[in-house]
Structure formats: structure tokens, C-alpha cells
Amino acid sequence: MNKKCDILILGGGTAGIITAAQLQKQHEKFSVIIVEPSEKHFYQPAYTLVGAGTYKMKDCIRPEADYIPSGVEWIKEYAEKIDPHQQLVYLKNGDAISYRTLIIATGVTYDFSMIEGLKEALDKGIACSNYLDPEKTWELLNQFKGGNAVFTQPSTPIKCGGAPQKAAYISADYLRKKGLANKTNIILAMPGSVIFGVKPVAESLLAKVKEYNIQLMLGLNPVKIDSVNKKIYFKIVIQDAFKISDEVSKKIELYIEKEIVVIPFDFLHLAPPQTTHTFLKESGLTNLQGWVDVNINSLQHKVYPNIFSLGDAAALPTAKTGAAIRKQVPVLIENVISYLKQKQVNNYSYQGYSSCPLVTGYNEMVLAEFNYKNEFTPDPKLKQMLVFNSAKPHWRLWILKKYILPHLYWNKMLRGIKV
Numbered sequence: 085m086n087k088k089c090d091i092l093i094l095g096g097g098t099a100g101i102i103t104a105a106q107l108q109k110q111h112e113k114f115s116v117i118i119v120e121p122s123e124k125h126f127y128q129p130a131y132t133l134v135g136a137g138t139y140k141m142k143d144c145i146r147p148e149a150d151y152i153p154s155g156v157e158w159i160k161e162y163a164e165k166i167d168p169h170q171q172l173v174y175l176k177n178g179d180a181i182s183y184r185t186l187i188i189a190t191g192v193t194y195d196f197s198m199i200e201g202l203k204e205a206l207d208k209g210i211a212c213s214n215y216l217d218p219e220k221t222w223e224l225l226n227q228f229k230g231g232n233a234v235f236t237q238p239s240t241p242i243k244c245g246g247a248p249q250k251a252a253y254i255s256a257d258y259l260r261k262k263g264l265a266n267k268t269n270i271i272l273a274m275p276g277s278v279i280f281g282v283k284p285v286a287e288s289l290l291a292k293v294k295e296y297n298i299q300l301m302l303g304l305n306p307v308k309i310d311s312v313n314k315k316i317y318f319k320i321v322i323q324d325a326f327k328i329s330d331e332v333s334k335k336i337e338l339y340i341e342k343e344i345v346v347i348p349f350d351f352l353h354l355a356p357p358q359t360t361h362t363f364l365k366e367s368g369l370t371n372l373q374g375w376v377d378v379n380i381n382s383l384q385h386k387v388y389p390n391i392f393s394l395g396d397a398a399a400l401p402t403a404k405t406g407a408a409i410r411k412q413v414p415v416l417i418e419n420v421i422s423y424l425k426q427k428q429v430n431n432y433s434y435q436g437y438s439s440c441p442l443v444t445g446y447n448e449m450v451l452a453e454f455n456y457k458n459e460f461t462p463d464p465k466l467k468q469m470l471v472f473n474s475a476k477p478h479w480r481l482w483i484l485k486k487y488i489l490p491h492l493y494w495n496k497m498l499r500g501i502k503v
């Protein structure tokens with residue numbers, strides 16, 4: 085069975101549903117189809133809280149059917165191939181859909197093969213990840229009795245780049261409350277040369293690192309996990325950034341073999357390496373790094389003018405977050421509609437806004453808001469919440485994260501109401 089539509093959206097996650105909902109509210113005369121295989125919709129930003137035992141996983145999941153806007157057709161299937169010349173998307177069940185414009189919003193997929201032994205370590209419950217199973221993180225954190233607690237992330241772009249370090253701060257707070265701080269070495273190992281790209285935020289995070297006595301190790305990329313001996317291997321990717329004293333090395337029993345740093349662990353949390361789905365690469369729509377190759381300001385594909393992309397799948401050099409999608413959607417919609425009407429796009433105004441709510445402990449958070457230039461751009465509305473410096477940890481920001489943002493997500497953003 086073949087179908088056709090004006091606007092075809094691949095993926096009904098955060099970006100796909102918000103886009104469909106706003107399209108329906110503003111431009112209902114255009115026919116819209118969403119291809120989304122999952123019957124469930126996930127609110128991923130709360131996973132950090134689930135991993136710290138302060139939010140229920142069941143509250144992060146709702147039926148997808150409840151959020152497909154009325155008037156939009158939902159096809160519960162995987163997209164498997166795109167033919168941009170024929171303007172056709174082929175589905176796993178063999179059907180094809182013909183489109184006038186296509187929006188790619190399929191998010192990321194995980195590439196476990198980039199870290200040797202990662203899959204085995206996760207399957208055996210030796211390592212955990214808030215990206216995959218935050219309830220497991222909480223379970224392992226509770227079983228931890230002291231020793232080395234290692235938190236790390238890969239060198240690929242990841243969704244919510246701050247999430248691996250949020251896990252470190254809130255776990256450090258938990259271990260301190262549990263009286264385990266003196267028996268624990270918390271190690272935060274990251275591939276970059278700085279803790280965070282936005283200066284005032286980085287200063288607050290470094291203060292937290294000091295307060296929790298976290299061993300921060302920069303310039304390290306995880307390459308291998310040995311589940312039997314519980315050791316993680318890192319390649320030194322930025323020689324100048326990696327610094328460690330003999331005293332700390334000895335305390336955590338770290339050793340270096342050529343360019344490889346080896347750390348034994350008793351608890352290990354990490355984000356898996358991330359990329360886009362293979363079918364996008366095979367359809368010739370991605371750049372050399374594997375992300376959908378769009379203009380970073382208009383979100384229009386660089387080669388095929390009737391293809392657009394937003395959210396985690398798109399090649400946008402900013403943090404991959406739901407908050408970024410909130411600002412991308414209006415630009416993308418204006419350009420899709422303008423393309424349908426006049427075969428050209430005019431809106432080049434997306435300047436890379438993203439935001440990372442950095443939970444720094446129970447009951448406090450820093451809100452990093454920034455653009456492509458990594459300039460700190462706090463929302464003026466925060467002042468109405470009596471938050472005058474969101475680069476510093478604040479209890480009101482925790483309330484925003486735990487209560488206000490989930491409410492806005494389910495009841496406003498997914499319903500096409502601009503917030």
C-alpha cells in the first residue's frame with residue numbers, strides 16, 4: 085500500500101511530536117504523516133533523576149497514541165530507506181510513502197562497538213547507564229559499598245552532553261549522605277579539554293568537583309572495559325589536558341601503559357557512543373561524521389531542498405537536547421511551509437540555542453543556556469522565578485527540573501503550545 089502526503093515526519097519522539105503538533109495548530113490544511121515504530125513516548129530528561137532514586141521510571145513513559153495530534157496520520161513502522169530523488173520513504177513492511185517535504189527526527193542510535201567490552205559489561209550489570217536503564221543505575225549505586233566510582237562519556241556527540249556529569253554530582257551527593265564519601269574515590273573522566281564549554285557554568289561545576297572531592301580527568305576517551313577484572317581503559321586523546329598527581333594515581337590504583345590509562349572500578353556509569361541510524365547514512369543524507377547534513381541556521385538539507393532535520397539526528401554543532409528542539413521547531417516549520425508554497429526558505433534564525441539542566445546534587449541545579457558561540461544566554465523569564473544567576477546552583481532550578489519542565493513537556497510542548 086503506497087501513501088502520499090505534503091509533510092512526512094520520520095520519528096515521533098520529542099522533535100517529531102512537537103513539530104507535528106505545531107504544524108496541526110498553525111497549518112492544518114497540509115497533510116502530515118508520522119512514521120514512528122514505538123507505542124511508547126519517553127521523557128528522557130528525567131532519567132537522571134530516576135538514576136538517583138528521586139523520580140519513577142513509570143512517570144517518564146506515556147502511550148505514543150495519546151500524543152499523536154488529531155488530523156495527523158500515524159504509521160507504526162520503521163522507516164528503512166529514503167530515496168531523495170523519487171521523494172519516497174520505504175518502510176520495513178515493504179510499503180512506500182511519497183512526500184513533498186520530509187522531516188527527519190529519528191534521534192540517535194547507540195554504537196556499542198566503539199568501546200570494546202561495553203555491551204558485555206552492560207548486559208552483565210557490571211556497568212550502568214542512565215541512557216539505557218536508569219533504574220539499574222540506582223540499583224548499582226545502592227549496592228556500592230565504597231572504592232572507585234567512575235563516571236565517563238565517549239568522544240562522539242551524545243544527547244544531553246551534561247548527563248554523564250550530572251550523574252556524577254548527584255551520586256556524589258548520595259554517597260556523602262550515605263556516609264560513604266570517605267571510602268570512595270569518585271572519578272569523572274571526559275574526552276574534552278574543559279569540563280563545560282560555557283565559562284560561568286564551568287566555574288560553578290569546578291567548584292562542585294572540589295566540594296565533592298571528585299577526581300576530574302580530562303582528555304580521556306574510554307576504549308575498553310574488562311568486565312572480569314573490573315577495569316576501564318582510556319586512550320589519552322588530549323595530552324595537555326590529562327593531568328594526575330602520583331598521590332591520586334596511587335590512591336585509585338591507576339596505571340598508564342603507553343597511551344592507555346587503566347582504572348579499576350567498583351561502580352561504573354557511562355553514556356554509550358552515539359550516531360545516527362544506518363538507513364540515513366545509506367540513503368546519502370549524512371555528513372562525514374554521520375549526522376543529517378543540514379544548514380545549521382535554517383535546518384534545510386544542504387543537497388535536497390525539500391528535506392529538513394532537527395533534534396538529535398541533525399548535524400547541528402550545539403548540545404543535543406529537548407530544549408534545543410523547542411527553539412528549532414518554529415524555524416523548521418516556517419521553512420517547510422515556505423518551501424511548500426514558494427520552493428524557497430527564508431528563515432535562517434536558529435543560532436544554536438540549547439540548554440543543559442545540570443543537576444549538581446539533590447535539590448539544586450545549574451541551568452546552562454547557550455548558543456553556537458557558547459555564549460551564556462539565560463532566559464530573562466528566570467527572574468520571574470527569582471533566579472538571578474542560573475550559572476550558580478539554585479533550589480528553584482531543581483523545582484523547575486523535577487516538577488515544572490515535565491508538566492510543560494507533556495501538557496504544552498507535545499500539544500503544540502509554544503512555551
Ligand SMILES: Cc1cc2nc3c(=O)[nH]c(=O)nc-3n(C[C@H](O)[C@H](O)[C@H](O)COP(=O)(O)OP(=O)(O)OC[C@H]3O[C@@H](n4cnc5c(N)ncnc54)[C@H](O)[C@@H]3O)c2cc1C
Pocket residue numbers: 094095096097098099100119120121122127128129130131132161162163164189190191192214215243244247361394395396397404405406407408409439440441
Ligand atoms: C539521560 C538523558 C538525560 C537527558 N536530559 C535532558 C535534559 O535535562 N534536558 C533536555 O532538554 N534534554 C535532555 N535529554 C535529551 C533529550 O531527551 C533529547 O535531546 C530529545 O529527546 C531528542 O529528541 P529527538 O526527537 O531528536 O529524538 P528522540 O526523542 O529520541 O526520538 C526519536 C524517535 O525516532 C524513532 N525512530 C528511530 N528509528 C526510527 C525509524 N527507523 N523510523 C521511524 N522512527 C524511528 C524512535 O522510536 C524515537 O521515538 C536527555 C537525554 C538522556 C538520554
